[in-house]
Amino acid sequence: MSNWRTRLAAISCLLLVEIGGTSLLGQPASAPKPPMFAFPTHVAATPDGHIYVTDSLRNRVHWLRDTDLDLAGGWGYAGSADGQFNRPMGIAVDGNGSVFVADTSNARIQKFDVAGSVFKAKWDGLGSGAGPLRRPVAVAVEGNVLQGNVYVLDVETFIVHKLRNDLGGYLGSLGGVRGTGDGEFSSIGGDLAGLAVNPAGNLYISDPGNHRIQKWTISSDPTGNIISATFSGWLGACTGGANCDTASQRSRGFSCTAATCTVTASRSGTLPGQFTSPAGLALDTGGYLFVADYGNTRIQTFDSSGNPSNAWGSRGSGPDQF
Secondary structure, three states, rough: OOOOOHHHHHHHOOOOOOEEEEOOOOOOOOOOOOOOOOOOEEEHHHHHHHEEEEOOOOEEEEEEEEEOOOOEEEOOOOOOOOOOOOOOEEEOOOHHHEEEEEEEEHOOOEEEOOOOOOOOEEEEEOOOOOOOOOEEEEEEEEOOOOOOOOEEEEOOOEEEEEEEEOOEEEEEEEEEEOOOOOOOOOOOOOOOOOEOOOOOOOOEEEEEEHHEEEEEEEOOOOOOEEEEEEEEEEEEEEOOOOEEEOOOOEOOOOOOOOOOOOOOOOOOOOOOOOOOOEEEEEEEOOOOOOEHHHOOOEEEOOOOOOEEEEOOEEEEOOOEEO
C-alpha cells in the first residue's frame, strides 16, 4: 500500500501505546512508529526530500519522506533533559540539514543533527544578554545559507531574537511592543504566529490578533549582528489610503503603515490578500510567501512584491481541506 492515507488507516487500528518506554507491540519507544499525530503544529522541509513535523501533545518530532509521506523516523518524549520536549511547536532546517525546534513550554530552542538522533545545542536566553526566553513558538533560518543564522519569536515578550547557527552567540533582537500600530503585535492568538526570512534579510512575521503579516528589513554586520531592524509595512485588509488597493480592500504589497492605510475595526477579512488569524509562514526558492490563513481555513501565496498569487483550501477532512 503505497498511498500514505491507506497506510495510515491500516496502521491506526493497531493502537500503538507507549507504556514505560515500550509499545504494546514490544518495540522500544525509540523505534519508528506511524505518524499518528495528536496535535501537529509546525512543518519544515529539506531539499533532499524529508519533512519534519512537531507534535506538541506527543512531545515528539516526526520525520517523513516527502515522496510518499511514509514515516522515516522520529525522536523526543516528555521531559526537560537534552533531546526531550515540553509542547514543542516551531521547527526549521538549515542548509546542512540540522534541525531547530522551539521547545515551547521548556522555554528554549534545541538543535539536532539531520536525523534528529544527536542533540547538538540549546539556547534559553540566559547569560546571553537577552534575558530569559519565555515562550518561543516559531523559529526560522536564513535561506540559502548552509549554516544560516536563526530567528526565534517569543510570544510572551513579542521579541524576535537572532542567534548564531550553533546557538552559542546572540546577534540582537527586534520588536517587543504590544499594540496595533506599526511594528507592534497583538497578544491575541500569539501561539499561532510564524516566521520566515529570505536571503536579502527581510523578515516576515505573522501577527494573528491584528490579522496581518508584518515585514521587517534587517541590516546586519559581516558577523551577523543586527545593526538595524526597520518595520517596512504590513499585508492585510484595509479600506483606504495611499498604500491600500481600495477596490480589492487589501494592502499594496507589504507597504501599509498607520499613515498610509485605514483598517476596519475587526481588521480581518476573507478576500484575497486579507487574513483571519494568519499563522505559519514559509518561503520557497522563488521568493513566494506561503501563509496558513488559519481562520479562513486556506493557504494563500504571494509573490516577492506581496501580490496575491494563489489560494486553496476549505473546511473539511477531504483532500485539500483543513
